[in-house]
Amino acid sequence: MKLSSLYFCFITLFFALPLAAESTLLVDVFEFNSVETQSRAINLARQLRCPQCQNQNLMESNSPIAKDLRLTVYLMVNKGDGDAKVIDYMTNRFGDMVLYKPKFEPRTYVLWLGPVFFIGLFGWLGYRKVKGSIVN
Structure with a gap:
């Protein structure tokens, strides 16, 4: 039983070491x-x-x-x-x-100003909804 566990560890290391060596090759120097x-x-x-x-x-x-x-x-x-x-x-x-x-140039205005526009729009819609529910 002990010999089979040792054999299993040896086989595991035998196949795992090349994978570890390959990962070290990915480093740029x-x-x-x-x-x-x-x-x-x-x-x-x-x-x-x-x-x-x-x-x-x-x-x-x-x-x-x-x-x-x-x-x-x-x-x-x-x-x-x-x-x-x-x-x-x-x-x-x-x-x-x-x-x-x-x-920040004309072709990227939507990218930069879009979030501000939508936050303002949803804030205004939320304000109107809250104001309407308070009046009623």
Whole structure:
């Protein structure tokens, strides 16, 4: 009985170790010029949304395109490009959907002002309903 448990543990480890080794391969390692450059690249990757996942930023996503875009951000920041240039490059390539905070411009007015409009509308409707029930 004891030998079979030892055999089971050995077989389990034999099949589990390759999975653990594969998960260590998912880590991106970049060499930065300075700590400031590293923090800039990390902050930029956190500000940009993964085009494939759409609910994760580039740092959180493990999709292949997110890995490529992290590399692009790293190369551009390490080359000395500014944050605005990196963001412009990404928005030109993928559109405003890669930004968590899109710019306030005419084509995004609905996005920015829509919630304020609906809160005001529902507040006004609620006020009228309460006012009507008090009068009656």
